[in-house]
Amino acid sequence: xxxxxxxxxxxxxxxxxxxxxxxxxxxxxxxxxxxxxxxxxxxxxxxxxxxxxxxxxxxxxxxxxxxxxxxxxxxxxxxxxxxxxxxxxxxxxxxxxxxxxxxxxxxxxxxxxxxxxxxxxxxxxxxxxxxxxxxxxxxxxxxxxxxxxxxxxxxxxxxxxxxxxxxxxxxxxxxxxxxxxxxxxxxxxxxxxxxxxxxxxxxxxxxxxxxxxxxxxxxxxxxxxxxxxxxxxxxxxxxxxxxxxxxxxxxxxxxxxxxxxxxxxxxxxxxxxxxxxxxxxxxxxxxxxxxxxxxxxxxxxxxxxxxxxxxxxxxxxxxxxxxxxxxxxxxxxxxxxxxxxxx
Amino acid sequence: xxxxxxxxxxxxxxxxxxxxxxxxxxxxxxxxxxxxxxxxxxxxxxxxxxxxxxxxxxxxxxxxxxxxxxxxxxxxxxxxxxxxxxxxxxxxxxxxxxxxxxxxxxxxxxxxxxxxxxxxxxxxxxxxxxxxxxxxxxxxxxxxxxxxxxxxxxxxxxxxxxxxxxxxxxxxxxxxxxxxxxxxxxxxxxxxxxxxxxxxxxxxxxxxxxxxxxxxxxxxxxxxxxxxxxxxxxxxxxxxxxxxxxxxxxxxxxxxxxxxxxxxxxxxxxxxxxxxxxxxxxx
Amino acid sequence: xxxxxxxxxxxxxxxxxxxxxxxxxxxxxxxxxxxxxxxxxxxxxxxxxxxxxxxxxxxxxxxxxxxxxxxxxxxxxxxxxxxxxxxxxxxxxxxxxxxxxxxxxxxxxxxxxxxxxxxxxxxxxxxxxxxxxxxxxxxxxxxxxxxxxxxxxxxxxxxxxxxxxxxxxxxxxxxxxxxxxxxxxxxxxxxxxxxxxxxxxxxxxxxxxxxxxxxxxxxxxxxxxxxxxxxxxxxxxxxxxxxxxxxxxxxxxxxxxx
Numbered sequence: 001x002x003x004x005x006x007x008x009x010x011x012x013x014x015x016x017x018x019x020x021x022x023x024x025x026x027x028x029x030x031x032x033x034x035x036x037x038x039x040x041x042x043x044x045x046x047x048x049x050x051x052x053x054x055x056x057x058x059x060x061x062x063x064x065x066x067x068x069x070x071x072x073x074x075x076x077x078x079x080x081x082x083x084x085x086x087x088x089x090x091x092x093x094x095x096x097x098x099x100x101x102x103x104x105x106x107x108x109x110x111x112x113x114x115x116x117x118x119x120x121x122x123x124x125x126x127x128x129x130x131x132x133x134x135x136x137x138x139x140x141x142x143x144x145x146x147x148x149x150x151x152x153x154x155x156x157x158x159x160x161x162x163x164x165x166x167x168x169x170x171x172x173x174x175x176x177x178x179x180x181x182x183x184x185x186x187x188x189x190x191x192x193x194x195x196x197x198x199x200x201x202x203x204x205x206x207x208x209x210x211x212x213x214x215x216x217x218x219x220x221x222x223x224x225x226x227x228x229x230x231x232x233x234x235x236x237x238x239x240x241x242x243x244x245x246x247x248x249x250x251x252x253x254x255x256x257x258x259x260x261x262x263x264x265x266x267x268x269x270x271x272x273x274x275x276x277x278x279x280x281x282x283x284x285x286x287x288x289x290x291x292x293x294x295x296x297x298x299x300x301x302x303x304x305x306x307x308x309x310x311x312x313x314x315x316x317x318x319x320x321x322x323x324x325x326x327x328x329x330x331x332x333x334x335x336x337x338x339x340x341x342x343x
Numbered sequence: 344x345x346x347x348x349x350x351x352x353x354x355x356x357x358x359x360x361x362x363x364x365x366x367x368x369x370x371x372x373x374x375x376x377x378x379x380x381x382x383x384x385x386x387x388x389x390x391x392x393x394x395x396x397x398x399x400x401x402x403x404x405x406x407x408x409x410x411x412x413x414x415x416x417x418x419x420x421x422x423x424x425x426x427x428x429x430x431x432x433x434x435x436x437x438x439x440x441x442x443x444x445x446x447x448x449x450x451x452x453x454x455x456x457x458x459x460x461x462x463x464x465x466x467x468x469x470x471x472x473x474x475x476x477x478x479x480x481x482x483x484x485x486x487x488x489x490x491x492x493x494x495x496x497x498x499x500x501x502x503x504x505x506x507x508x509x510x511x512x513x514x515x516x517x518x519x520x521x522x523x524x525x526x527x528x529x530x531x532x533x534x535x536x537x538x539x540x541x542x543x544x545x546x547x548x549x550x551x552x553x554x555x556x557x558x559x560x561x562x563x564x565x566x567x568x569x570x571x572x573x574x575x576x577x578x579x580x581x582x583x584x585x586x587x588x589x590x591x592x593x594x595x596x597x598x599x600x601x602x603x604x605x606x607x608x609x610x611x612x613x614x615x616x617x618x619x620x621x622x623x624x625x626x
Numbered sequence: 627x628x629x630x631x632x633x634x635x636x637x638x639x640x641x642x643x644x645x646x647x648x649x650x651x652x653x654x655x656x657x658x659x660x661x662x663x664x665x666x667x668x669x670x671x672x673x674x675x676x677x678x679x680x681x682x683x684x685x686x687x688x689x690x691x692x693x694x695x696x697x698x699x700x701x702x703x704x705x706x707x708x709x710x711x712x713x714x715x716x717x718x719x720x721x722x723x724x725x726x727x728x729x730x731x732x733x734x735x736x737x738x739x740x741x742x743x744x745x746x747x748x749x750x751x752x753x754x755x756x757x758x759x760x761x762x763x764x765x766x767x768x769x770x771x772x773x774x775x776x777x778x779x780x781x782x783x784x785x786x787x788x789x790x791x792x793x794x795x796x797x798x799x800x801x802x803x804x805x806x807x808x809x810x811x812x813x814x815x816x817x818x819x820x821x822x823x824x825x826x827x828x829x830x831x832x833x834x835x836x837x838x839x840x841x842x843x844x845x846x847x848x849x850x851x852x853x854x855x856x857x858x859x860x861x862x863x864x865x866x867x868x869x870x871x872x873x874x875x876x877x878x879x880x881x882x883x884x
Contacts, residue, residue: 459826
C-alpha cells in the first residue's frame with residue numbers, strides 16, 4: 001500500500017503534449033477517479049504511472065520513492081485493462097495465479113490466496129473455466145482478482161467498465177467499490193463517464209488537453225467547478241454570460257447577479273432552478289421562453305430559450321405539471337447555487 | 344437447400360476446377376496405387392501381374408528403411424533449425440517493429456521464398472564450394488590458409504534446405520504472433536513477468552498453431568526432397584526421395600517407385616492427421 | 627532495451643543469410659572467370675553468351691509460354707471456384723475446401739511421379755500439354771486462396787441488391803463482383819505464374835528430354851557440370867520472380883484499400 005505522486009509530468013507525441021506539466025497526489029488507500037474527454041491524457045497518465053509510458057519530463061513517486069527508471073515488471077502494480085486482457089490459454093485460476101507464480105509463491109500458499117480472492121469476487125465455482133467461457137462481467141471480475149491477488153502497492157484501472165452494458169455496469173460499479181474498500185489499495189480509475197467517476201471516487205481529477213484543470217472530492221468539484229468546461233463536463237450546467245459591473249454581473253434582460261469582482265459568467269445547475277409563471281421574489285431571476293418538455297419518468301427536463309441560448313431545468317415531473325407548454329416563464333435560484341466562473 | 348438454377352450455377356463454377364484436380368491429382372494418385380501392385384510396367388508389350396513384392400521390398404529392404412530414417416531425421420533437423428531461427432524473427436517482426444518498416448521487412452523476408460528454389464540451391468552451390476565465395480571470404484579474414492569446402496556434405500544439404508524453407512516458418516509464426524493482443528503482454532508485464540516467462544507461458548502457447556503449421560509445411564516436403572540432396576550432397580546425398588527419383592528416371596522400375604512413393608505418402612498423411620486437429624482448433 | 631537491439635540484430639542476420647547466396651550468385655554472373663573463382667573481374671560475357679545459347683533461350687521461352695497458359699487457365703478455374711464458395715452454402719463444402727490441400731501438402735515428388743504414371747497409362751505423352759495439366763493443378767489452390775481472401779472483403783448484399791434490381795447472374799458477376807475482385811484475380815494470376823514458372827519437380831517428371839522448361843534444363847546442366855551461362859540465366863530468373871511477386875504483393879494490398 002502506498003501513496004502515489006506525479007510531479008510536473010510531461011509527455012509529448014509528435015510535438016503535441018499528451019501530458020502537460022501535471023502534478024497530482026493520489027492519497028494512500030483512496031479511490032481516485034481520473035476523468036476527462038478522449039484525448040485529455042488520462043490514459044497516458046495512468047500508463048506513465050504504470051511504466052508503459054516514459055515521461056519526457058517530471059517524476060513519478062510511489063511511497064515516496066521515484067520510479068521513473070523502474071521497469072513495469074518491478075513496480076508492484078496491479079492493472080486492469082479495458083479489454084481485461086485475460087490469458088486465453090489459461091483457466092481462471094491459472095490467470096489469477098500468474099502474478100503469484102512470478103513471485104515464486106509456493107503451491108499450497110498460492111492456491112489459498114487464489115481461492116481467497118476468487119471468493120472476494122464471487123467466482124470460485126468458475127476457477128477451472130477458460131476466459132472465453134465467461135460473460136463480460138465475469139471476465140471483469142477475474143481481471144480484478146488477478147490484479148489484486150499479488151497485493152500490489154497501487155491498483156490501476158483503465159476504463160474497466162466501458163465494455164459492459166448499462167445495467168451490468170451499475171452493478172459492477174458497486175462491486176468494484178466494495179472490493180476496493182475491503183482490500184484498501186490505493187486505486188486510480190480512468191473513465192470518460194463522469195457519473196461513474198462521481199459515484200465511485202473519494203477524490204477526482206479532471207484532465208483536459210493534457211492539463212489538470214480541477215481536483216478534489218467529487219462534491220466539492222461539483223459545487224465549485226473552476227471553469228465553464230468543468231461545470232459542463234461534470235453534471236449539467238447553464239452558463240450565463242454577462243457584463244461585469246461594479247455591483248456584480250449584469251445579464252442580458254437586466255438582472256444583476258451579485259458576484260465577486262472578476263467574474264465573467266455564472267453557471268447554475270438545472271436541478272437548482274425553479275420555474276414559475278408569475279414573477280418570483282428571488283434576486284436571481286431571469287425570464288425565458290419555454291420551448292419544450294422532456295419526460296423521463298419521475299424527473300423531467302424543461303428546455304427554454306433565453307436570448308438565443310438554450311437552457312435546461314430539471315425537476316420532479318409532478319412539480320412542473322402546472323406549467324404551460326410554451327410561453328414566457330420565470331427562472332429563479334438561490335444565491336448559494338450561483339457558481340461564479342472566471343474564464 | 345439450393346434452388347435448381349443455383350445448383351446449376353454452383354456446379355458450373357466448381358466443376359472445372361475440381362474436375363481438373365481430379366484428373367491431375369486424385370486419379371494419378373489412384374493410378375500410382377495400382378502401379379504399386381504390379382510386377383512391371385504394363386505397356387509396350389510387357390506382361391504385368393498383381394503382386395505384393397514391391398511393398399514387401401519397400402518395407403523390408405534395410406536400405407530403404409535406413410534411407411527413410413535418414414530422410415525423417417533430415418526433416419526433423421531442418422524443421423527444428425527453421426523453428427529456432429525463424430520464431431525469433433517472426434517475434435521481432437510482429438511485436439518489435441511497426442508500420443511501414445514492418446511491411447517492407449516482411450516482404451523482404453518472403454520474397455526469396457517465391458523465387459525459384461532450384462536456382463537458390465544452385466546459388467548455395469556457388470557459395471559453398473571450394474574456392475567459392477565462402478572459402479574466399481573466410482580466407483580473406485583468417486591469417487592462415489583454410490580450406491573451406493562444405494559442398495557435398497550433410498551440412499550443405501541442411502543449409503540449403505533451411506534457406507529454402509525458413510520463410511515458411513517465419514510467415515506462419517508471424518501470422519500467429521500478430522494475432523496476439525498487445526494488451527496481453529502488457530498485462531503479463533504489469534503482473535511482474537520478465538521476457539522469458541512471457542515467452543514461455545504466453546507467446547509460445549498462443550503462437551503454437553503457427554509453429555505447428557510451419558513445421559508441417561517444412562517437414563513434409565523435406566522428407567520427400569531429392570533435388571537439394573543431389574545438388575548439394577553429391578554422393579553423400581542419397582535419401583528416400585532420391586531413391587524414388589531413381590526408380591522413375593534411371594532404373595525405370597516404376598512399380599517399385601510407386602510403392603516407395605506410397606510409403607512416403609503414408610508417413611506424410613500420418614503427420615498431417617496428427618497435426619490437423621490442433622490446427623483446426625486454432626482456426 | 628537490449629532485447630530490442632538483439633532482436634533487430636537477429637533479423638538483420640537472417641535477412642543476410644537469406645540474400646547472401648542470391649547476391650553472390652548475381653555477382654558471380656558478372657565475373658569473367660568461368661569457374662566461379664575469385665579474384666573478381668567484371669564482365670558481361672556470360673550474358674552475351676546467353677543471348678546466343680539456343681538451348682537456354684528455347685527453354686526460357688518454353689517456361690514463359692507454359693506459365694502464361696497455366697496462368698490463364700488456373701485463374702479462370704480458381705476464380706470460378708472461389709465465387710462458388712463465396713456465394714453458396716451446400717453440403718460437402720468443408721470437404722471440398724479440404725481437398726484443395728493435397729496438391730500443396732503432398733510432396734511434389736509424389737504428385738509428380740503419380741502424374742507421370744497416370745498420363746503414361748492413359749496415353750498422354752510427356753511434353754508441354756502434360757506439364758500444363760500438372761502446373762494448373764498445382765496453381766489452382768493458390769489462386770483460390772488469394773481470390774477467396776479478396777472476396778472476404780466483399781459485401782454479399784451487393785450481389786443481392788443487384789439481383790433485386792433484376793440483373794441476371796452473369797451481369798452481376800461481370801459488372802458488380804469482378805470489378806471489385808480484379809486486384810485479387812490479378813494477384814492470384816501472378817501467383818499462378820510464379821508457381822508455374824518456378825516449378826521444377828513436376829516439370830522434371832513430365833517434360834520431354836528434348837523440350838525442357840528452364841528449371842529442368844538448369845538441373846540437368848548442374849548435374850553435368852557448371853556452365854557460367856547457367857549462372858546468368860539463374861540471376862535473371864530470380865530477379866524476374868521477385869519482381870513478379872513484388873507486383874503481386876503491392877497490387878494485392880492496394881487493391882484491398884480501394
